[in-house]
Amino acid sequence: MAVDDRSDGNITAQQLAQLGITDPVKVRETIREEKITGPTSGMCPGYAQANLVVLPKEYAYDFLLFTQRNPKSCPVLEVSEEGDRYLRRIAPGADIASEIPKYRIYEKGVLTGEYTNVESFWRKDLVSFLIGCSFSFESELLDAGIEVRHISMGCNVPMYITNIECEPAGIFSGKMVVSMRPIPYEQIVKAVTVTGQMPKVHGTPIHIGDPSVIGIKDVNKPDFGDAVSIMPGEVPVFWCCGVTPQSVVMNVKPSFCITHAPGHMLITDVKNTELKN
Numbered sequence: 587m588a589v590d591d592r593s594d595g596n597i598t599a600q601q602l603a604q605l606g607i608t609d610p611v612k613v614r615e616t617i618r619e620e621k622i623t624g625p626t627s628g629m630c631p632g633y634a635q636a637n638l639v640v641l642p643k644e645y646a647y648d649f650l651l652f653t654q655r656n657p658k659s660c661p662v663l664e665v666s667e668e669g670d671r672y673l674r675r676i677a678p679g680a681d682i683a684s685e686i687p688k689y690r691i692y693e694k695g696v697l698t699g700e701y702t703n704v705e706s707f708w709r710k711d712l713v714s715f716l717i718g719c720s721f722s723f724e725s726e727l728l729d730a731g732i733e734v735r736h737i738s739m740g741c742n743v744p745m746y747i748t749n750i751e752c753e754p755a756g757i758f759s760g761k762m763v764v765s766m767r768p769i770p771y772e773q774i775v776k777a778v779t780v781t782g783q784m785p786k787v788h789g790t791p792i793h794i795g796d797p798s799v800i801g802i803k804d805v806n807k808p809d810f811g812d813a814v815s816i817m818p819g820e821v822p823v824f825w826c827c828g829v830t831p832q833s834v835v836m837n838v839k840p841s842f843c844i845t846h847a848p849g850h851m852l853i854t855d856v857k858n859t860e861l862k863n
Contacts, residue, residue, distance in 0.1 A: 599628030614685040625742040625849035631725035635851035637717040637828030640844035646713040648756025655753040659830040666714035676854040688847035695839030718787035742849035744808035749801025760837035763829040768820040793824040810848035
């Protein structure tokens with residue numbers, strides 16, 4: 587079932603909280619029923635979320651090497667067996683083809699569609715990579731008294747393609763993608779400290795301050811996600827983002843790839859505390 591970007595009828599993080607639905611298994615069931623098709627930021631506070639990259643086996647070794655050479659952008663949480671749709675470690679039994687709110691299909695580097703379910707695209711030669719997501723540390727920021735603006739605004743996090751080259755591996759190369767959260771100047775050290783405790787979900791920021799230094803021409807025009815307000819006294823802070831593989835896929839053009847739609851993550855059974863140093 588193809589979907590557009592509208593969220594009509596979609597259950598939001600705020601509504602889930604009001605309903606008292608905070609268990610990842612229950613939320614994934616709701617996603618599988620296509621009652622949640624929007625961004626997952628703020629859902630299941632305290633539980634890690636994950637990005638998705640699914641590639642034919644012929645590319646799997648090169649991509650695994652790419653993740654090892656770029657661990658800040660692509661911290662691997664789980665790799666599936668060839669052809670296996672069901673996870674074993676971070677969300678045992680979860681169906682990777684139906685329990686993410688929105689997927690993207692790329693063919694030869696071109697985005698050919700967005701879907702709420704990719705079962706019909708599944709092949710026996712596919713290998714899934716689950717990569718840590720910065721949504722995971724947002725509940726930690728909130729617990730530390732730091733506002734997360736896109737959660738407050740009820741929208742997706744802004745994400746940008748930078749001028750920072752990833753370390754190439756095999757066929758894979760391309761630009762790093764970052765996510766941005768405006769942080770009051772006096773809370774930046776705290777934000778760095780909090781996120782630095784969680785390297786498996788990108789850890790410390792990659793850049794703080796002037797967006798143009800990392801190739802972002804207009805911080806109000808993200809390449810993925812939504813623009814957010816930056817208030818007086820706030821500084822844009824940028825973290826590595828698990829959408830980086832999509833930038834790389836568009837660059838190197840493998841024959842086929844399934845990813846999550848930016849901001850639409852797999853909610854895992856892993857607690858954030860398990861990902862801390």
